[in-house]
Amino acid sequence: MTQWAVHGRRQVYGSPWVELWLDDVDIPGTGRVDHHVLRMPKECANTVVTDPDGRFLLLYRHRFITGRWGWELPAGWVEPGEEPVAAAAREVEEETGWRPGRLAPLTEFDAMAGISTMHFHSFHAAGASWTGEPADRAEASRVEWLAEDEVVRLLAAGEVAEGASLTALSYFLGPHRLAARAGGGR
Incomplete structure (x- = not known):
């Protein structure tokens, strides 16, 4: 070793x-x-939000650094003294106008472990309630609920290119689901 x-x-x-x-x-x-x-002085949090119909809450936005448009999960920094779950809930509401239901831990990961300390906390919220227009209109050009088959198509087509969103959605649709079916998942 x-x-x-x-x-x-x-x-x-x-x-x-x-x-x-x-x-x-x-x-x-x-x-x-x-x-x-x-x-990175702060950790990050993102959330997979689903509704009772099995749809996913996603943002469509442009990232000037990569010059790409794509679909992403609501995400942001965990502020000093803030719990990651509170940051995740805050970011969902600020960026989408939807207040998530109870958040459950999904997974944690180091985004670029070979060069960076960026650490993500990913959560799942089963359901959300509409609170009004997003507080931060600069976050996305569109906020939409998308059917699972459309999300899988977007993942396969590379239209979810932002790493943390790709990781959390893939984890949710793969290992998380398999563990839940087996009775051993979070």
């Missing part, structure tokens, strides 16, 4: 959103190198 040894680190850039560090690491079989690390 090989483990990289960290001999030191220095910050290159920092903001409330992201920090860039240069870590002095010893890679077994390679030697010492400077490795760039993106440290």
